[in-house]
Amino acid sequence: MWPYIIRRLLWGIPIVLGVTMAVFLGLHVMKGSPSATYVGKAATQEALDQFDKKYGFDKSYPEQYINYLKEVVTFDFGDSWKNGRPVGDMISEGAGKSVSLTLPALFLTSLLAICLALVASYFRGRGTDRTIMVIAVLGMSVSFLVYIVVLQYLLAFLLPIFQIHGYEPGLVERWQFLMLPIIIQIIVGVGYDTRFYRSVFVEEIGKDHVTTAYAKGASKRRVMFVHVLKNALIPIVTRVMISIPFLVTGSLLLEQFFGIPGIGSMLLAALDTDDFPVIKALSVLISLLFIVSTILNDILYAVVDPRVRLK
Amino acid sequence: MSEFWNSRPVRKIRRDKWALACLIIIICYVLVAIAVRFGIIGNAFEERIGELHLSPSMESWKHWLGTDRLGRSIFARMLYSAKIAIGVGLVSAVVGSVVGGILGAIAGYFGKRVDDFIVWLYSTVQSIPYLLLLIMLTYIAGKGIMGLYVAFIATSWVGPCRMVRGEVIKLREAEYIQSAKAMGYGDWRIIFRHVVPNTMHIVLVYFALLFVAAIKSEVIISFLGLGVQGEPSWGIMIKASQAELINGFYWQIGAATFAMFVLVLSFNIFADALQDALDPKSL
Numbered sequence: 001m002w003p004y005i006i007r008r009l010l011w012g013i014p015i016v017l018g019v020t021m022a023v024f025l026g027l028h029v030m031k032g033s034p035s036a037t038y039v040g041k042a043a044t045q046e047a048l049d050q051f052d053k054k055y056g057f058d059k060s061y062p063e064q065y066i067n068y069l070k071e072v073v074t075f076d077f078g079d080s081w082k083n084g085r086p087v088g089d090m091i092s093e094g095a096g097k098s099v100s101l102t103l104p105a106l107f108l109t110s111l112l113a114i115c116l117a118l119v120a121s122y123f124r125g126r127g128t129d130r131t132i133m134v135i136a137v138l139g140m141s142v143s144f145l146v147y148i149v150v151l152q153y154l155l156a157f158l159l160p161i162f163q164i165h166g167y168e169p170g171l172v173e174r175w176q177f178l179m180l181p182i183i184i185q186i187i188v189g190v191g192y193d194t195r196f197y198r199s200v201f202v203e204e205i206g207k208d209h210v211t212t213a214y215a216k217g218a219s220k221r222r223v224m225f226v227h228v229l230k231n232a233l234i235p236i237v238t239r240v241m242i243s244i245p246f247l248v249t250g251s252l253l254l255e256q257f258f259g260i261p262g263i264g265s266m267l268l269a270a271l272d273t274d275d276f277p278v279i280k281a282l283s284v285l286i287s288l289l290f291i292v293s294t295i296l297n298d299i300l301y302a303v304v305d306p307r308v309r310l311k
Numbered sequence: 312m313s314e315f316w317n318s319r320p321v322r323k324i325r326r327d328k329w330a331l332a333c334l335i336i337i338i339c340y341v342l343v344a345i346a347v348r349f350g351i352i353g354n355a356f357e358e359r360i361g362e363l364h365l366s367p368s369m370e371s372w373k374h375w376l377g378t379d380r381l382g383r384s385i386f387a388r389m390l391y392s393a394k395i396a397i398g399v400g401l402v403s404a405v406v407g408s409v410v411g412g413i414l415g416a417i418a419g420y421f422g423k424r425v426d427d428f429i430v431w432l433y434s435t436v437q438s439i440p441y442l443l444l445l446i447m448l449t450y451i452a453g454k455g456i457m458g459l460y461v462a463f464i465a466t467s468w469v470g471p472c473r474m475v476r477g478e479v480i481k482l483r484e485a486e487y488i489q490s491a492k493a494m495g496y497g498d499w500r501i502i503f504r505h506v507v508p509n510t511m512h513i514v515l516v517y518f519a520l521l522f523v524a525a526i527k528s529e530v531i532i533s534f535l536g537l538g539v540q541g542e543p544s545w546g547i548m549i550k551a552s553q554a555e556l557i558n559g560f561y562w563q564i565g566a567a568t569f570a571m572f573v574l575v576l577s578f579n580i581f582a583d584a585l586q587d588a589l590d591p592k593s594l
Contacts, residue, residue: 015434018431018434018435019435019438022435022439030452137583142572143571144527145534149552252535267443267446268535271447271450283443287439
């Protein structure tokens, strides 16, 4: 087991290097120093040079890249250029807000989708199954944006059930603002998840061990919950695990729309103002999270299925 | 040609009325996009055709869906947006499936160092969340349609590459590949004549998936103001209608939503049918 885990962990290193290289190439080499944005268009050459010098843009690319790697390794990305606050503080503040938006949504979406998929695969090929799947495909075909705009209009403007916009940090107060975005996220995600889980369950139902269970006289309900659901846990866990990085990034669109000051809106604001430290920190952290959750997922897989380790 | 029309997957699609209907709808959208491209329709998207926020009327085809806040024809803007959508969809799908398919085949066939490098490349791209990567790329490449193309080209090859690679690793050991090798054929000839054609069922499905993914993402990026500039797109129409909705003007969002919904739905259904028809397991 351990050699496998170590191998997987080592595999993460070149990927992290690749991501940092991509971000560096994009920002430092292709985009270049944003000194004009910060010093002002009418600035003297001297002032521009001063800015470049302060943030290391005057050094050669390899040196700049090494400096960036140092930031990544020490997790110290310096201060935001826009508001002068340490990037680390900004991220840890934003992450909580993003997670309280995305975690309930992920949990409820998965739960709802698994239930619907169980029902659909139980009645596969029949009316109930068809209805669920048709609604799922119809729902998937409507743009995310339309759900946001229309539901915000209907449920917060026409029928003032929810707050239209804004956020309050209190542990209780925040929910009046988060409810609607969470509902929207569930509606958007549930179609995809239901389709995915249904195909997983249908495949499992076709396997020999399920036939055997029936042959031994197990009830249909017992087969669905014990034999099918239990064996389908691996794909379910995988699907949930790969969503974990998105918990922290939050939903760019929803945060932007509903004025929730999480990671997503922070990133969009940073891109808008060429705030390099924030952009660099967020892109690396998000990718790191993604890599860690894939590795964890692989390890979990290897624990469950010993054949994986040998590859 | 008759061999193609009578092949099993094509026969299966031809029997599927829904899939055929969806294919016809998709072709209609492509025709509209071509017509817009050559200036036959939809070019009057900037022209003021009457009062602001006119309701839909039968006065002329331009008035069919009313006017927006500047008195421009919503119908013309909706048609024009089809060009943008089909354009990004096509670029993303063609480049993604060709580049991804070839890279995947090379990685799977040669293995070793080449494989390690290609796997590293797509793992890197993959480990940055899709929407974040698209937004970052449009930021770096600059706002506008070119930035969108760059973003889609840089990301779309990953999915087909990963799947084709997996398939080719299995194919590599197949007897017909082994005999091609035994007959002394060169590696490239084997890849392009024997390996790639046998991964077409994956590439074709990805073609449809990439097309629809690009259309949906374009709308979101344009909505965020990072996509097309100075031209209408369904995303820009939805953004414009956000403010109108409060005053009860729903034609613009309705038009953009409907146009996009029909196209995306057709693609979703067609991709499903394609997947069923091409699935080697169902032989």
